[in-house]
């Protein structure tokens with residue numbers, strides 16, 4: 701089972717190189733640095749035993765995480781679009797019900813015991829990274845404020861420079877427009893932290909691209 705998973709991630713990694721190049725070639729160049737956002741209270745205190753870039757399976761567990769499996773991938777680049785190799789990319793997020801695997805999360809939505817919740821990887825020679833995860837659920841912060849589904853990112857460069865931010869989904873327009881954290885970012889920069897999930901026939905999953913410009 702683990703071998704099959706590793707094989708899938710390998711396939712996605714080699715696929716992603718062509719895919720990202722295509723997207724970068726086909727779109728207008730990004731001129732802005734990725735906006736910083738707050739870390740939030742749910743960065744892990746205890747890290748899961750399984751610490752890879754596939755959050756949908758925990759080593760030794762029989763079942764896969766609940767919810768829609770998605771791929772998030774992109775490149776870590778300098779302002780001049782040069783790839784940054786060996787950057788550490790960490791993600792953490794709520795499971796599909798909107799609950800973090802964190803003792804301070806007050807949400808009483810059911811926690812998914814098969815969801816890894818946090819993972820990390822290093823960027824390869826061309827600056828690319830890939831994660832397999834689930835689309836997170838949104839969660840209420842107050843009675844009038846529900847956070848849209850989002851994934852937290854921490855990127856640490858070999859120089860130790862760090863960027864902390866959050867990634868959102870274009871299909872969550874209403875919640876995105878009301879989110880007090882996303883809305884701290886100037887409107888014209890918000891697209892830099894919002895991804896559009898697009899179906900991949902090859903992997904039978906939706907894929908979101910997120911390039912991180914530091």
Ligand SMILES: [Fe+2]
Pocket residue numbers: 740742850852
């Ligand atoms: Fe969060």
